[in-house]
Amino acid sequence: RTQPLVLGIESSCDETGVGIVRGTELLTNTVSSSMEEHVRFGGVIPEIASRAHLDAFVPTLQEALAEANVQLADIDAIAVTSGPGLAGALMVGVCAAKALAVATGKPLYAINHLVAHVGVGLLQQGTGTATSVSTPPAGSPPETLPDNMGALLVSGGHTEILRIRSITDDVELLGSTIDDAAGEAYDKVARLLGLGYPGGPAIDKLARTGNAKAIRFPRGLTQSKYMGTAEEPGPHRYDWSFSGLKTAVARCVEQFEARGETVPVADIAAAFQEAVVDVITSKAVLACRENGITEVLLGGGVAANSRLRQLTEQRCSAAGIRLTVPPLSLCTDNGAMVAALGAQLVMAGVEPSGIGFAPDSSMP
Ligand code: KG4
Structure with missing residues (x-):
């Protein structure tokens, strides 16, 4: 069967991430971080992170689409981190994802950030132009994860x-x-x-x-x-x-x-x-x-x-x-992991979330 082309969006903390996968194949993992803006405060300031997401989202999306050489219209589904994380930061990614879903008519999946960290274990590095990924994963990742x-x-x-x-x-x-x-x-x-x-x-x-x-x-x-x-x-x-x-x-x-x-x-x-x-x-x-x-x-x-x-x-x-x-670029917060889990949900036939959900900063 054909592998779904999924766009993943991450904004739970200080990284604005947009990743694109085809099934378990990684096409691109584009990340913009506001880390430097937090340095003088000695920690992530939620308000600054939220504003930085708003500034970074569109350029990061455009870069990801260009790198993967895909059009928004080609995407089969959109996945977005809906929690846990900083409420204001999550809201930027969730609003952006909803806007894209409405504009394109594509199904939208709300993703648990922590489960997405596990989803990267399934990703194969793509043959495309995924320059942001530094080291390929050791060994070939499996098609499915082990049962336990x-x-x-x-x-x-x-x-x-x-x-x-x-x-x-x-x-x-x-x-x-x-x-x-x-x-x-x-x-x-x-x-x-x-x-x-x-x-x-x-x-x-x-x-x-x-x-x-x-x-x-x-x-x-x-x-x-x-x-x-x-x-x-x-x-x-x-x-x-x-x-x-x-x-x-x-x-x-x-x-x-x-x-x-x-x-x-x-x-x-x-x-x-x-x-x-x-x-x-x-x-x-x-x-x-x-x-x-x-x-x-x-x-x-x-x-x-x-x-x-x-x-x-x-x-x-x-x-x-x-x-x-996984390679470090996939261990830290990124959009590819969100896309990877989204693709698993699509392939498992899970119903999309619709656009009515709210971000949940303390999602279990
Ligand atoms: O996953 P991540 O990029 O995002 C957040 O959870 O915010 O992790 C960032 C955290 C920071 O607390 C940073 O100090 C820590 O990971 N970190 C490290 C190292 N590199 C980053 N901690 C210990 N040793 C490292 N080499």
């Missing part, structure tokens, strides 16, 4: 382990952060250490020169009252918490300062990173093992982290779990 697949999503807004039985209608949240997302913890700790924003890449780099064993920071929610056992799971067996870790880093810095000593910034960065990555990977692998998951996809902006990649690979391999890490 895991996804570990780690970004500035999310830290989650999902079980996917069917990407179109059976996605279960196994565990998540109960406070800060891991990327958010990186950003906050980087600010504390005077490393600027975004903090993740800065800490990743500095940590390479530090001693991760110099200080031991707490691993949140790993005590037995939270973990329980496999037979009798505790309330947070697969969940994470990073706010206590951030406080521990702050106390640590204060102690060095109070003693009039130089703050060992590289050691603190390395030890902080080790605490984050250790607890993320150990709990994710535990969740996979206890739920019969033998294939897992790593996604989200923190998937760029060298230590997270390394330890996830090591621990998955030790547990006999196959790990897929």
Whole structure:
């Protein structure tokens, strides 16, 4: 059967993304980011992000159509992130998608951003002019996802382990952060250490020169009252918490300062990173093992982290779990992942959403 040509729109945070796929084939992934406008504030300012989406949307759409060499009239369906994310930012993408759907008469699909992060696992790099995609995925992605697949999503807004039985209608949240997302913890700790924003890449780099064993920071929610056992799971067996870790880093810095000593910034960065990555990977692998998951996809902006990649690979391999890490341009927020999930919905015969839906910033 013919593969649907789907346009995907992403605007949940600071990336304006327009992607085009044909079934599981990636034609283009065009992204414009307002990151630089947020740097001086040390974090994403929702109002600025929303305005930037409005400025960037039409040029990004035009670039995507040109790169994929398709006309709007050729598109079979439109897919848009409708949540979770920043309300105002989501609204820009959703309004744009509705306008396009009305103007072209094409069906519109409202997409869950987190499930879309998993959809990229299905994408083949196109033979077209998809210049924005840097590295091709390792190995050939499958035509369909395995029946019981895991996804570990780690970004500035999310830290989650999902079980996917069917990407179109059976996605279960196994565990998540109960406070800060891991990327958010990186950003906050980087600010504390005077490393600027975004903090993740800065800490990743500095940590390479530090001693991760110099200080031991707490691993949140790993005590037995939270973990329980496999037979009798505790309330947070697969969940994470990073706010206590951030406080521990702050106390640590204060102690060095109070003693009039130089703050060992590289050691603190390395030890902080080790605490984050250790607890993320150990709990994710535990969740996979206890739920019969033998294939897992790593996604989200923190998937760029060298230590997270390394330890996830090591621990998955030790547990006999196959790990897929999409190219970074598909791990961070983008429109291609939204288009990929949209195409799966079209191919599964799922009814379009219509144009009556509202964005849902706290979509489960
Ligand atoms: O998925 P993403 O681009 O979008 C948001 O969730 O906003 O992720 C951005 C997050 C930021 O918190 C950033 O500090 C973090 O990913 N990040 C990293 C690295 N590169 C980006 N964290 C740790 N190590 C990195 N190399």
